[in-house]
Every structure is written in C-alpha cells, then in structure tokens.
Amino acid sequence: MEHIDILAPLDIELQKVRSLGGSMSIVVIPQRYADKALGCKRAVDTAVSMKDYLVVGLFNTQASEASARFLSIPKGIAVYPQDGQEIETLFFEALERLRFMGSTPWVKRLWDSIKDARTSGLKDDPESRFISSTFYQFLALLANHPNEMKYLLGDSDNPELSWVRDYIPYGHWNSGDSRKSVSEADITELVQSWRYQEKLEAKSEKGKNTLRKFRNIEHLFTLPSISREIIGLAGDSLLAASKMAGIIEKDPVLTSRILKVVNSAFYGFHRQIDSVEQAVVILGNDEVINLAFSIAIHKILETISPEVAKRLWEHSLVVAHLSQWLGPHLGYSNKQRLYTVGLLHDLGKIVFLQRGHFIGGSTGPASLEDLAAEEIDSGISHAEMGGYIAERWNLPEAIVDGLMSHHLPSKARDMSLAVTVHLADVLAHCGGIDLAKVNSAAVNYLSERKGPAISQDELSRRAGDIVQRVKTILET
Ligand SMILES: [Fe+2]
Ligand SMILES: [Fe+2]
Known part of the structure; x- marks a missing residue:
C-alpha cells in the first residue's frame, strides 16, 4: 500500500485544521516505542501504523507540546503550517528529523551544523567570525554530560570524534563514570530537550547586536x-636604542613612568637609570617595548x-x-x-x-x-x-x-x-x-x-x- 493511503486518516484531520485555521503536529515514532507512545496520546489525536513507524497527528499542537507529550520516546516532529502544507511533506520532514535525532553520532552532526553556520549566511560579513566560531552553550552541555559523551565516543579513541574532547576541560572528560549506563533514548531526549537550533539562532542574533553596539563606540x-607606533x-x-628612545620620549608621561618602573624594585638595579636610552640599553628593546605597551594599554x-x-x-x-x-x-x-x-x-x-x-x-x-x-x-x-x-x-x-x-x-x-x-x-x-x-x-x-x-x-x-x-x- 502506498504511504499516502496509510496517511489518509491523518490527511483528513489536516484538512479540518486547514479549514478551521490552527496547527497540527505530525510525530513519527519508531515501532518499538509504539505501545508506550499510544499510552501517551490523547483521544482526539489520530495514530496510524506504517511499517517501522507509528505516525501520530496531534490536533492543534505545537512542537514543544508534542515533544513534552512523548517525553523520553525517540521521535521526529513536523508542524503544520510552518514545516509544510501537505501530509506527505510533513511526514517526510518528521521522519528526517527522527533519523537525525536518533542517529549517533549526533554530536558530530550538531558540530557540522555549527561549522555550516560559520561559513554560510554570515559569510559576507567580516564580523561573522567573532559570532559563529564558537557555541559555548553547546560545549558546556557536552562538558556536563561526560557519561553521554563516553557512550557516543565508545569510551575510546574514536578518531572521527576525538575532536569533541578537545573542546572541553580535561577534568570534565575524566569525571565521566563509564560504568553508569546511558541509552540511546537518554541521548535523544537530551538533544531534543536542549533545543539546539533555537539557542544557536538566539546566540547569533545577540552577537550581531552586541558587535553592532560596540562598533559605534568610536573611542x-x-x-x-604611541602604542601603535611602539607595536610597529x-x-x-x-x-637602535636611540631610535626607540626617541619615540618613547615624545610622550612625557610615558617617559616618566618607564623611568619609574625601571628604577623600581622589580628590576633591582643598584644605580639610578635616568634616560630612556639608558633604560633601553640595559633592559633590551623587547623589554622596553613591553613596558611602553603595558603603560599605554593601562589607559x-x-x-x-x-x-x-x-x-x-x-x-x-x-x-x-x-x-x-x-x-x-x-x-x-x-x-x-x-x-x-x-x-x-x-x-x-x-x-x-x-x-x-x-x-x-x-x-x-x-x-x-x-x-x-x-x-x-x-x-x-x-x-x-x-x-x-x-x-x-x-x-x-x-x-x-x-x-x-x-x-x-x-x-x-x-x-x-x-x-x-x-x-x-x-x-x-x-x-x-x-x-x-x-x-x-x-x-x-x-x-x-x-x-x-x-x-x-x-x-x-x-x-x-x-x-x-x-x-x-x-x-x-
Ligand atoms: Fe579569559
Ligand atoms: Fe584571564
């Protein structure tokens, strides 16, 4: 039987929603969780079985509600009208999401989408590298779930995933108790409840606003x-020490501070140093550059x-x-x-x-x-x-x-x-x-x-x- 025939009862519901105006969630659940899922559905919801999956249509329900209804059951959700208009489109979208969520290694997939975000969308904007290069909330999630990470990485040196470890503190990686069992369902739930996409979007929106704000603070x-000249x-x-001294001496405040510092206990010289040139000869160019730089930055x-x-x-x-x-x-x-x-x-x-x-x-x-x-x-x-x-x-x-x-x-x-x-x-x-x-x-x-x-x-x-x-x- 064609899947469109199997989906017919859901299509009828969808047509009702379409004429009344409202939303509908299509939830695809693996068959082995069907009993548990049927226990969670309301009387008004429609469910059909399709080979490996149970497909449930939730009348007037948004994704967050649908997700809460089937808590700790692996699922993919697509919502009318935002994710599609036709029942088939919605079904395949939900199926795709289920595959994405249920498949390991999801961490790798999430990470790939971070990388995509880094290269697309904001590409033409020179400020994008500061916004999209990291997603600390995601890294903190990884760091705080060492057991789940070890499950995903197989507790070994999976070369495909070893990069994940590179982003978290050594202590967090070591704190995972690998005897504690974690299931794929736990991981799926973790991913779904965490709302990765929403957080990523909020982050880039905020980042853009922050940089926009700071961009306008001219000073x-x-x-x-003087710092610019010194960095140069x-x-x-x-x-030559004399050239360096010449630049520094253009700024009397800087000059007097450098002399104060080189005569301080930090350097511990026995005799008084009274010219910048002398300071340069004794301390060396690099040290004087550093000093001048610190004093300038201090401002x-x-x-x-x-x-x-x-x-x-x-x-x-x-x-x-x-x-x-x-x-x-x-x-x-x-x-x-x-x-x-x-x-x-x-x-x-x-x-x-x-x-x-x-x-x-x-x-x-x-x-x-x-x-x-x-x-x-x-x-x-x-x-x-x-x-x-x-x-x-x-x-x-x-x-x-x-x-x-x-x-x-x-x-x-x-x-x-x-x-x-x-x-x-x-x-x-x-x-x-x-x-x-x-x-x-x-x-x-x-x-x-x-x-x-x-x-x-x-x-x-x-x-x-x-x-x-x-x-x-x-x-x-
Ligand atoms: Fe820092
Ligand atoms: Fe620091």
Whole structure:
C-alpha cells in the first residue's frame, strides 16, 4: 500500500485544521516505542501504523507540546503550517528529523551544523567570525554530560570524534563514570530537550547586536597612538636604542613612568637609570617595548571601577610575564607576541565591563559555564570580544587569533601560542596547573610534546615569583 493511503486518516484531520485555521503536529515514532507512545496520546489525536513507524497527528499542537507529550520516546516532529502544507511533506520532514535525532553520532552532526553556520549566511560579513566560531552553550552541555559523551565516543579513541574532547576541560572528560549506563533514548531526549537550533539562532542574533553596539563606540577603537607606533617597532630586531628612545620620549608621561618602573624594585638595579636610552640599553628593546605597551594599554582600564581595574591589570601583567617564560618551553619563542597576547588576553572583559555586560570567571579561570553565560548575555564571550577589538586596532592576525582562542586552544591557528596563554592564565589564577581547569587539547598538546617537563613545584615557584614582581611594579 502506498504511504499516502496509510496517511489518509491523518490527511483528513489536516484538512479540518486547514479549514478551521490552527496547527497540527505530525510525530513519527519508531515501532518499538509504539505501545508506550499510544499510552501517551490523547483521544482526539489520530495514530496510524506504517511499517517501522507509528505516525501520530496531534490536533492543534505545537512542537514543544508534542515533544513534552512523548517525553523520553525517540521521535521526529513536523508542524503544520510552518514545516509544510501537505501530509506527505510533513511526514517526510518528521521522519528526517527522527533519523537525525536518533542517529549517533549526533554530536558530530550538531558540530557540522555549527561549522555550516560559520561559513554560510554570515559569510559576507567580516564580523561573522567573532559570532559563529564558537557555541559555548553547546560545549558546556557536552562538558556536563561526560557519561553521554563516553557512550557516543565508545569510551575510546574514536578518531572521527576525538575532536569533541578537545573542546572541553580535561577534568570534565575524566569525571565521566563509564560504568553508569546511558541509552540511546537518554541521548535523544537530551538533544531534543536542549533545543539546539533555537539557542544557536538566539546566540547569533545577540552577537550581531552586541558587535553592532560596540562598533559605534568610536573611542574604543583608537588605540593610544604611541602604542601603535611602539607595536610597529616590535618586529624590528636591529632597532637602535636611540631610535626607540626617541619615540618613547615624545610622550612625557610615558617617559616618566618607564623611568619609574625601571628604577623600581622589580628590576633591582643598584644605580639610578635616568634616560630612556639608558633604560633601553640595559633592559633590551623587547623589554622596553613591553613596558611602553603595558603603560599605554593601562589607559584603557581607566574607564572601569578602580578596584576591578586593579585586579584585572595585575592578572594581565602576571599572564603576560608567565606567557613569556612558558612560551619557549612549549615551542613558541616570539617573546614580544607572548607578552602582548598575555597582556591583552582578557581585553574583552574590560570592554564588557565598561558597558555593563556580564563577565564570568572573576575568581578563577573562566569555565565553559562562565563563557556560556557570557554568550547568553552578549551572544559572544570575552574571548571573541577581545579578538574583535584587536582586529579593529589592526593588530597582527596572530594576536587576534591568540585572544580568541585563549580558552579553547584547539581553535587556534597556532596551538603553541594559545596553549601557552591558556596555561599561563590557569597558572596565574590557581598558582599551579590544575588539570580539571585545563582544556583537554592543551593537555594533549603537552603530553605529545617532547622535551623536559616542568615540574608542578617549579610552576608554582615561578608563578609566585612573578606575582611578587608584578606587585612591585604596581606599587610604583
Ligand atoms: Fe579569559
Ligand atoms: Fe584571564
């Protein structure tokens, strides 16, 4: 028998709805759940059996209601009129959704659609990369369901899916108790109740609004001009001390601050340093560039509450110095860049704070939940926001990329830089490397890298030492 004949009773109902004006849900359920499903349906609903499936038509019902009616039963739902006008169209749409939902690996499919969202629709818009590159709410869902993830990944190194792990903290992956059984139905229910598509749409709408709002704040995008000139010098290794000093001395405030800092206990020189040129000769170009850069950037912090600014500033400096020290151990040796990315890694937090947006992770490294909460509030997290500002400042792409991926190093074009800043951030917050707070991809990167490992003791000692030294700078 043709399926259209089997669907005839539903078609009659649909015609009624069409003439009265209303909605109707068509729900396709696998035959083995038919008994359970029939127990959930109302008297006014119509059900027909079609080979492997039970098809139920729910009179005047929207998708959310239909989904709640058949809770914990795998199903595909299509709704008249939004999903189609004809009974056949609706049936095939619902069937397609059932296949999509019921099939493993759904995580991979969801992920593919994130990637699609990244390349389509917003393609012509240069701001789209900041909005569509990550979906933290989804990653937080994965991280909080380690058992379901292990079920999907087969608890082993399924190469097709191993990327999933790279996006969650190592601690979350390890916390899954694989003895706890998870069924396909549990997973289907999880996916359906989570409303992936709706959340993704809300996120990109919010993200667009946020960037639109920040785009119009002109002063945010004028990096202090002296900083721009100094960043321009950063690539020039043969730069003469006198040329560098000449640029810095154009700004008397900057000059006096640099002299104050080089004469502070942080550097511990016995004799007085009284010219920028002398400071450059003694400290080296890179160090002076970093100093000048930090002092110039510090101006941006002047617009937020002094207490918060002080905490963020101290944290930024500690991460900058720790990144510079850690980088060469992890395969990244451009010290200038390490310093800049470390210093600016939470730039997005500063601009979010200025405009009353929510920021997460004020007491520790931002968790996926923190980043997801930022995303719910603004459509993007502080990491993307920082990348966006850096791009508007015309900073090099490596810096933009480093800022954007400091919480998810597997997203980075250059893993070594992103892993370094990620670890420096955790180290700055925790005084050691707490694997529960470290991204799994960073842990993998460390374990695959050959070379002498740094002991936890040395990490803590260094972190403590740098925090102390930064405090002495801040006192001047
Ligand atoms: Fe951050
Ligand atoms: Fe941070």
